[in-house]
Amino acid sequence: MLRFSVSDTGIGIAPEHQDAIFEAFSQADGSTTRRFGGTGLGLAISSTLVSMMRGRIWVESTPGQGSTFTFTAGFGVPIASCDRHAAFCAVLDTDAASSTPPKESREIDRQAVRPRRVLLAEDNIVNQRVAIGLLNRRGHHVTVVENGREAVDAVAREHFDIVLMDLQMPVMGGLEATKAIRERERGLSRDRVRIVAMTAHAMSGDRERCLAADMDGYLAKPTESRALFAEVEGPEGHALLDRPITFIRDVTEVPCEP
Numbered sequence: 147m148l149r150f151s152v153s154d155t156g157i158g159i160a161p162e163h164q165d166a167i168f169e170a171f172s173q174a175d176g177s178t179t180r181r182f183g184g185t186g187l188g189l190a191i192s193s194t195l196v197s198m199m200r201g202r203i204w205v206e207s208t209p210g211q212g213s214t215f216t217f218t219a220g221f222g223v224p225i226a227s228c229d230r231h232a233a234f235c236a237v238l239d240t241d242a243a244s245s246t247p248p249k250e251s252r253e254i255d256r257q258a259v260r261p262r263r264v265l266l267a268e269d270n271i272v273n274q275r276v277a278i279g280l281l282n283r284r285g286h287h288v289t290v291v292e293n294g295r296e297a298v299d300a301v302a303r304e305h306f307d308i309v310l311m312d313l314q315m316p317v318m319g320g321l322e323a324t325k326a327i328r329e330r331e332r333g334l335s336r337d338r339v340r341i342v343a344m345t346a347h348a349m350s351g352d353r354e355r356c357l358a359a360d361m362d363g364y365l366a367k368p369t370e371s372r373a374l375f376a377e378v379e380g381p382e383g384h385a386l387l388d389r390p391i392t393f394i395r396d397v398t399e400v401p402c403e404p
Contacts, residue, residue, distance in 0.1 A: 147201070151216045158209035168193045168203065187346060187368065192217070261285045262307040262378055267297035267323065268344065269315045273367065277310065280371050286378065294318030298326045306339055308378055311361070313345040313352065320345075321359045328360045342377045344369065 159167065168189050189203075196203045199219035207213035264281055268274050269292045278288050289306070291297050295318040297311065309327075313320040324341050331338055342363035343356040353364045363377050 147218055147220050149216065149218045151214055153212060153214040155212040158211050159205065159207040159213055160209050161207075164205050164207060167205070259284050259379060261287060263305065264288045264378060265297060265300055265304075265306040265309045266290045267292075267294060267309065267315065267320065268312045269293060270312075273312075273344075277369070277374070280374060281378065284375060284379070292316070294320055294323030294326075297323045298330075301327050301339060302330065308340045308342060310344050310365070310378075311341050313343055313356070321355065324359050324361055 193203050196217045196219060199221070201218035201220060203215065203217035205213055205215050264286050266274065266277055266281075266288055268277065268290065274290055278290065281288050289300060289304070291300050293315045294311075297309065297320075298318070300306075301309065311320040311324060315323075318326075320343060327339065327341065330336070340362045341360075342365055343352070343361050344365045344367055345352050345356075346367040356364050365373055365377060
């Protein structure tokens, strides 16, 4: 049984929020203009993984000073090594290290898809990289902004086929940004840009709120790639996604005793 601790000197967590942050879709700051926080899933996933390793996880935090997250985890002790098993693991590691799908899969991925100009309004760097990677692979052009105010300004300057709008961002949230964009469109008699909400709060009635705020679609985070492509590409993307695409290479497992 090993114990790990990770400390930071951030904003800290109030005592009344310290238990809730390990629940899915929970954050200490639930406002739409929060400055810190992710999708609300990371600590819940961490807690589940720690539990699977027969450990526990907890936090010690002082608001304004920082936090220390600690977890324990149980690990098995290898009795003996096996050359065949080690060779198999090396094959898997080499295969997994390559983030580039096979050439034929990339060609299918781009085939028959018209490139779109996409504005991604998202303040989480991990979510940014995931969305950019998926959309670039399909041949789309992605512009990234980190808050709602920047999204409003970007739409005023450039033409976009679609805006992927996170709901909770610093400075201005996604709902407020959408309202500002729609008001400007009506004032200038401009064509309506498609705005799709992206949020981790998939079970809290956000879909209804988004549609009521004059958004055109809704994606729950973490976003499934096929749903993302369908929203960005419309019927064109739906038709292409019905075709089988294989990204898994054929690897034969070598059985071995531990």
